[in-house]
Amino acid sequence: MxxxxxxxxxxxxxxxxxxxxxxxxxxxxxxxxxHIDIPRFIKKIATGNLVGSARTILESNLxxxxxxxxxxxxxxxxxxxxxxxxxxxxxxxxxxxxxTDYVYQRGIDVFKPGAPTGKKVAVIGAxxxxxxxxxxxxxxxxxxxxxxxxxxxxxxxxxxxxxxxxPVEVALAEAExxxxxxxxxxxxxxxxxxxxxxxxRNNYDAVFLSVGLGSVPQLxxxxxxxxxxxxxxxxxxxxxxxxxxxGREVVVIGAGNTAVDCATIAKRLGAERVTMVYRRTxxxxxxxxxxxxxxxxxxxxxxxxxxxxxxxxxxxxxxxLKCVRMQLGAPDASGRPAPEPVPGSEFVLPCDQVVKAIGQxxxxxxxxxxxxxxxxxxxxxxEFETSLPGVYAGGDCIRAKGSxxxxxxxxxxxxxxxAIHRRLVAGLEAAAD
Amino acid sequence: MADLSINFAGxxxxxxxxxxxxxxxxxxxxxxxxFEYGWGGAVWKTIGAPVLNVSNRYGAWHYGGxxxxxxxxxxxxxxxxxxxxxxxxxxxxxxxxxxxVIVSAMVESTPEAWRDIILKxxxxxxxxxxxxxxxxxxxSERGMGSAVGQVPEYCQxxxxxxxxxxxxxxxxxxxxxxxxxxxxxxxxxxxxxxxxSLINTxxxxxxxxxxxxxxxPNIGGKxxxxxxxxxxxxxxxxxxxxxxxxDPVVKQSGVPISGMGGISTWRDxxxxxxxxxxxxxxxxxxxxYGYRIIxxxxxxxxxxxxxxxxxxxADVVGKSLPRISDFKDFDLSFxxxxxxxxxxxxxxxxxxxxxxxxxxxxxxxxxxxGNLVQPYSYDVRSNGKHEAVSTRPxxxxxxEDCVGCRLCHNVCPVDGCIEMVELPSGRPSITWDELTKVxxxxxxxxxxxxxxxxxxxxxxx
Numbered sequence: 001m002x003x004x005x006x007x008x009x010x011x012x013x014x015x016x017x018x019x020x021x022x023x024x025x026x027x028x029x030x031x032x033x034x035h036i037d038i039p040r041f042i043k044k045i046a047t048g049n050l051v052g053s054a055r056t057i058l059e060s061n062l063x064x065x066x067x068x069x070x071x072x073x074x075x076x077x078x079x080x081x082x083x084x085x086x087x088x089x090x091x092x093x094x095x096x097x098x099x100t101d102y103v104y105q106r107g108i109d110v111f112k113p114g115a116p117t118g119k120k121v122a123v124i125g126a127x128x129x130x131x132x133x134x135x136x137x138x139x140x141x142x143x144x145x146x147x148x149x150x151x152x153x154x155x156x157x158x159x160x161x162x163x164x165x166x167p168v169e170v171a172l173a174e175a176e177x178x179x180x181x182x183x184x185x186x187x188x189x190x191x192x193x194x195x196x197x198x199x200x201r202n203n204y205d206a207v208f209l210s211v212g213l214g215s216v217p218q219l220x221x222x223x224x225x226x227x228x229x230x231x232x233x234x235x236x237x238x239x240x241x242x243x244x245x246x247g248r249e250v251v252v253i254g255a256g257n258t259a260v261d262c263a264t265i266a267k268r269l270g271a272e273r274v275t276m277v278y279r280r281t282x283x284x285x286x287x288x289x290x291x292x293x294x295x296x297x298x299x300x301x302x303x304x305x306x307x308x309x310x311x312x313x314x315x316x317x318x319x320x321l322k323c324v325r326m327q328l329g330a331p332d333a334s335g336r337p338a339p340e341p342v343p344g345s346e347f348v349l350p351c352d353q354v355v356k357a358i359g360q361x362x363x364x365x366x367x368x369x370x371x372x373x374x375x376x377x378x379x380x381x382x383e384f385e386t387s388l389p390g391v392y393a394g395g396d397c398i399r400a401k402g403s404x405x406x407x408x409x410x411x412x413x414x415x416x417x418x419a420i421h422r423r424l425v426a427g428l429e430a431a432a433d
Numbered sequence: 434m435a436d437l438s439i440n441f442a443g444x445x446x447x448x449x450x451x452x453x454x455x456x457x458x459x460x461x462x463x464x465x466x467x468f469e470y471g472w473g474g475a476v477w478k479t480i481g482a483p484v485l486n487v488s489n490r491y492g493a494w495h496y497g498g499x500x501x502x503x504x505x506x507x508x509x510x511x512x513x514x515x516x517x518x519x520x521x522x523x524x525x526x527x528x529x530x531x532x533x534v535i536v537s538a539m540v541e542s543t544p545e546a547w548r549d550i551i552l553k554x555x556x557x558x559x560x561x562x563x564x565x566x567x568x569x570x571x572x573s574e575r576g577m578g579s580a581v582g583q584v585p586e587y588c589q590x591x592x593x594x595x596x597x598x599x600x601x602x603x604x605x606x607x608x609x610x611x612x613x614x615x616x617x618x619x620x621x622x623x624x625x626x627x628x629x630s631l632i633n634t635x636x637x638x639x640x641x642x643x644x645x646x647x648x649x650p651n652i653g654g655k656x657x658x659x660x661x662x663x664x665x666x667x668x669x670x671x672x673x674x675x676x677x678x679x680d681p682v683v684k685q686s687g688v689p690i691s692g693m694g695g696i697s698t699w700r701d702x703x704x705x706x707x708x709x710x711x712x713x714x715x716x717x718x719x720x721x722y723g724y725r726i727i728x729x730x731x732x733x734x735x736x737x738x739x740x741x742x743x744x745x746x747a748d749v750v751g752k753s754l755p756r757i758s759d760f761k762d763f764d765l766s767f768x769x770x771x772x773x774x775x776x777x778x779x780x781x782x783x784x785x786x787x788x789x790x791x792x793x794x795x796x797x798x799x800x801x802x803g804n805l806v807q808p809y810s811y812d813v814r815s816n817g818k819h820e821a822v823s824t825r826p827x828x829x830x831x832x833e834d835c836v837g838c839r840l841c842h843n844v845c846p847v848d849g850c851i852e853m854v855e856l857p858s859g860r861p862s863i864t865w866d867e868l869t870k871v872x873x874x875x876x877x878x879x880x881x882x883x884x885x886x887x888x889x890x891x892x893x894x
Binding site for chain 1: 497498499779780781782783785786808809811813815816817818820821822824825846
């Protein structure tokens, strides 16, 4: 598998860049959670200043190459484009990819490390939030060490997004760029396993927690042990594609973007029939509308108001997924109508593989460190500081409100870095008095 | 269907569109093809003195992703043997009796040389002759082309030599590389020229290659000035054309003018006709897209003439000339202000930044509740298309402060969104000429000007 969209050719990029009106105080920039100055970077593509274009992007969004690929641009920049109403919005995402690819493919670094401040910051978790925070702090001259439990950095950008949308190399190139800013990334280091909290607190002037979320929760149905975890399914498709076992008839449980990704790779890697089951209706599904449209075009089938109740199997092999029809009842805690089983409506979806992608567990580190939480997520104040002074957090692990996304994680990492910097600089000034 | 045929100083053509003397009219085979596409006439690429050409010959100016808004060239007149050209001219004319075949000529400045070439051209059966007094490069270094066109006396002398011999209509082609085209035009008319044509190309250096630092186009490491043409020169051509149209001597002579300089579409063509051209010559647009563009030139012009009720080309020629005026005769009391239609506005804010940075600071950004909003004032933690679109302010013109400069109208990307609306100024109509006749001091003394402004209620912010 390779990226769904081919890169823009030089000609396509210039034509598209010239189509941009160069709005003033542009709505695309407002809509972008990291507020990249989009007309400016696009104008630089039009003038042939590609390094300047990439710098404009990366100044606001250090993970601009990932975001160019995985951002739900239809809901953000491109959705706000003034040309969208009666015309086609500018292909902002693909232009951003064009400019950032230009510098990564040529090994051009657009930033330098700042003059050393002597301050040390630990970042826990090398996903987009952590790498952004680390990179921004390094640009400001702080000495940063990132501890990452996995073998490779850049979190879900590396492991959790199908190659069709983002190849592994793109995610790793971003981590390498952060390394070249002087950031030390120590992999296979996990808090509470081979990294002690005391050590972190004692050796660093500030800490940023960007630990993401946990594993896929349990459905609590018989035969669940035979179900494949959606995130591992995607990870295998990226890291060891030849080892990925794809069924002939695959059922994916869930209707979020990860579920769509799982269904997409199953379909593309040979499944004859892929069905997504979701206990609510298409109105409540959390996948973006453009992802849903994409999935339908891929030939993926949908069974709404359907809840799995048992995995049927014979001799260790799945033969079907027993489900029950649902109906929508009164609103539940999330404000959405609660689905209720329709008595006696059980039926079996024949299949030989079941994948579940129904969200992730809340971050376990909150409990480990005794942090205050909000709906199970780490609670932070306006400055991204947790209930422990000097300990900050950002990314999916604090996303109690709104939907988790790479670009929101980047913005958290950036704003937290600035907050940490203000704290450390205040300390330096106090020391100088 | 309007009648597009013209009779240009006795040269007849089924439509006013002629290929200008240039690479598109280099050979008989090309002109045969052009006539098959429907061109009404062709001015053969200049024949005359022997030349050698160089490469590269054409530079181009591209802007905003648009290719070839202008071209420039250092190509000389025809480098094909004279006899070959003459034979092909004869052949083309024999095949296309209804089309205008005009031959452009340029030879060294002696009566013998001119007499010789005119007789040779007439012998082909061509309909007319165009005297090339315009080439700004190469030939001018040899005392031909614009070296003639820039000096009215030379212009008159050579035209005289030609008129002494010529039995077919003679068109004098003028160079724009002068302070005014009127003196050379009058000189040509004084010598008895049957018609004028303009503009030839404008002297130019198209650019510098930023990789090699070479001049574009690069000729063995060197480069130099060349003739500039194409869509970008149209406004200059229209000005020079109208300067002939309003000149009493030219007007009095009644000679027709062949207009050219950036004509690419029927719209351009109609503007040239309205400002006094009878026939229209096209080059760069054809060099960009080929002869096929004649189809819409004719079709579009026809449709426009039908819509406007013009039955013949003569009905259109010079129709807008009476509106050409000098600044001193403009009505100082005429008032227009910009008005933005919020239903059409896409809120790109290009009008706002243009007005605020570079014009008269009279466009405000206003939110849904009518409050003034400063640009970039949203919370950095807000995002998403709904937030960005729903909170986006609307640009609104403060009409009382608008000077009617029309910049916003010009930058607005949406047709019909920003209209210039005529409002009563409350002042009686008066021109600068009239004002300074009765109150000459306002033109020399700022205090007198201030008193006048206060009197009539002109407030400058």
